[in-house]
Amino acid sequence: MLRFPADPSFPTVEVTVTDIETQSHWSAGLRRNDPATVRALYSKHFPTVRHYVLQNSGTSSDAQDMFQEAMTVLWLNVKEGRLVPDADPGGFLYRVAKNKWLDVVRSAAHKHMKVVHDDRALDHRTDAPDDIEERIVRLRGVYDKLDDKCRAVLDQFYYERKDLATIAGEMGVEEESIRTIKYRCMMKLRAFRKAISGEESEVI
Amino acid sequence: MSNSALDRPTFEAIEAYVLDRMSANERAVFEQRLTGDAVLRAEMELEQENIHAVELGGVTRMLKSIAAEEVASGKSTAQGNWKQYLKYAAVVAIILSGSLWLLRPSANERLFAEHFAADPGLPVTMSATHDHAFQDAMVSYKEGKYAEARNKWGPLLQAEPINDTLRYYVASASLADGDAAAAVPLFEGLAEEPISAFSDKSRWFLFLAYVKTGEVAKAKAISFDGDPTYAERVRAIKAEL
Secondary structure, eight states: BOOOOOTTTSSSOOOOOOOGHHHHHHHHHHHOOHHHHHHHHHHEEEEEEEHHHHHHTOHHHHHHHHHHHHHHHHHHHHHTTTTOOOOOOHHHHHHHHHHHHHHHHHHGGGTTTTOOOOOGGSOGGGGGHHHHHHHHHHHHHHHHTOOOHHHHHHIIOOOOOOOOHHHHHHHHHHHHHHHHHHHHHHHHHHHHHHHHHHHHHHHH | OOOOOOEEEEEEEHHHHTTSSSSSHHHHHHHHHHOHHHHHHHHHHHHHHHHHHHHHHHHHHHHHHHHHHHHHHOOOOGGTOOOHHHHHHHHHEEEEEEEEHOOOOOHHHHHHHOOOOOOOOOOOOOOSGGGGGHHHHHHHHTOOHHHHHHHHHHHHHHHHHTTTHHHHHHHHHHHHTOOOHHHHHHHHHHHHHHHHTTHHHHHHHHHHHHHHOOOHHHHHOOOOOOTTHHHHHHHHHHHOO
């Protein structure tokens, strides 16, 4: 489990978003992919990240990119039960976004830039351990393998958490058809993953 | 883990476990099976990751959508909830229409609004400690908080009154903040300093400041001959003055 100590450099943002005041609220919301929770976290914590990126040679668009990546890391940590009960989402998002922006600034294309505070050595890199980053890349690669028909069904069932009857009603087909499509699509993903892991084993 | 297809009942049992749709009893039994069955455990981990892949696709879309909304709302806040205010707006519009005609902006102010775009500011590179106050103000300026930027730069300009960068950005923040009168003397000085990197831009903003304040004769007196950046636009504006 990850533990997120208080970050003295993380300023308090005065935004009233009562729904995410407690860890149980926001983490439960993220676990069920609740749009209201994601919006509330965005509204409350993006301004701080935006301020940091602007302060360090970036643009609003850069800040959006860093924040979205940090939100993705937070979401996956919640999904995998890696957060301690008193985790602070604002501090977590700020540190992950900051470290990602420092990586960008240090890249070849941005070597001319300088930064205000590079206290990364003091930061807890475990906020976004490398294996999470790699897994996010891998998961995106898996999703890219899905065709439109599979995405339409799987998105509604797994992401939007609609039941089979609702999906079937909206798509004008029998519930059993949706159930079959879902199973076949997931088997395609499984076969793809096994093929990949087989290739990796051969290389090893 | 077998390479052959996973049977549907097992697939759906794993799915119910991952999505937390099992009763406490079913869950306990399933977890018992997981403990003693490495193949089932591997299948569960794989299916869980595939489900996360689908969910991640949705989360990524949602985040992009929220970001796009944030950008749009920043540009068009006034468009929100317009229906709610429609009836009040109609009444207010009737009452104010006569007043607005009398108080309408002058042709010069309209010209200024049409052509003025605030200087985008400098990239913020804050390695030097003594630059911190300047760069902090620059962040405010780039965020469109012009009054705040003026307040932060003010003491710095008092300490370094000949610093052309400070003079230019205090003037720019003032003009963007609607205070052309404060901007004019600073731009006038800079426009007369051809050695300054801000000389050309200062002439342009001084011209616009004169247009805004109605000092047409002074605006027309500024020469942009041979200025590849502004000459054409200035000619068009002068034709309308």
